[in-house]
Amino acid sequence: MNKNDILTIYGSNPTKMTKALLQSIDFALLIPNKKASIALKPNLVVAVTADSGATTHPEIAIAIIEHLQALGYMNISIVESAWIGDSTKEGFRINGYNQISDRFSVPLIDVKDDEYVKKTVGKVTMEVSKTILEADFLISLPVLKGHCQTSMTCALKNMKGCISDRSKRLFHTLGLHNPIATLNAVRCADLIIVDSLNGDLDFEEGGNPVETHRMFATTDSVLCDSYGSSLMGFELRDIPYIGFAEDLGVGSADLSKANVIQLNEPSDEEPAKPSGRVSYLAKHTEPISACSACYGNLIHALKRLDEVDRLDSVSVPICIGQGYKGIDDPTKVGVGICTKGLGKSLAGCPPKAIDMIAFLKKLNP
């Protein structure tokens, strides 16, 4: 797997999707020493299950452990800490990690109980988990989702679960962006497998999941977040920590050099009926058999337009989905290659949210 590769896969079965991604990764090259200590870092920021859109689907961790153990890697641990005020152990418990630990003999490390090593980059001094610093290989399993302070969270911000609660407080007083970048300059993931199945629309604690039925993998945390931000409809300037991390040499944000390898076609399973904060955005859509990746990207695009008071300019419902294949209607507007027969249509299968935003803005400049 090259540094600029991004493997993507669509579907709704995290076990099968993770296995397919793992089959495309040469672990003998990535981790030559079978005795290497390998840390898995899921996102269990709050003690809720993955259907909330906040936490990593545990099936992903299980599939990785099974794959690695079958290859002879036996020194694996699961490392995480919940945000301040929530219990990591409760997050482990309700997501079935205690059973995973017993079944595969994989220890669970609560970073809140770990020893810390002080690290300083620039003007930021932080206490970083000793287990994470000593791990030979770190596999991050972030959820791609919204965040109320940094707009988005994925690989770079997932590392915040690897520091002490005291350092988390410090990060907040420093505005998050710069310290997140510096933390990744101290230690970033060696491999990132992103759970983008149903990440939350705008809050890291979940509650408004948007089904996109997608996962992707890369070895570059900066590229990972740059790609993730485009899927959610953000410009790089909207997420300053990505650029800061690039400046510190953590990786490259340049998507023009990314090699996106799509392992299958988007799933044609209908997404769940939008609820909560997602439903008001859905009123601007006219889906017929829309793939969830496509539809989820449209929901994120509409959310970004709403944030800059441009949602009202979407004056007609946006057509989307495989049901528009073969339909010629000059009066309608659609996104995705399936709507190419409509009066105005955005190509792509699925188009990214960021491209949808540019297209929708041009409808009513």
Ligand code: SF4
């Ligand atoms: S363009 Fe059509 S086939 Fe492609 S993801 Fe969108 S709905 Fe699915």
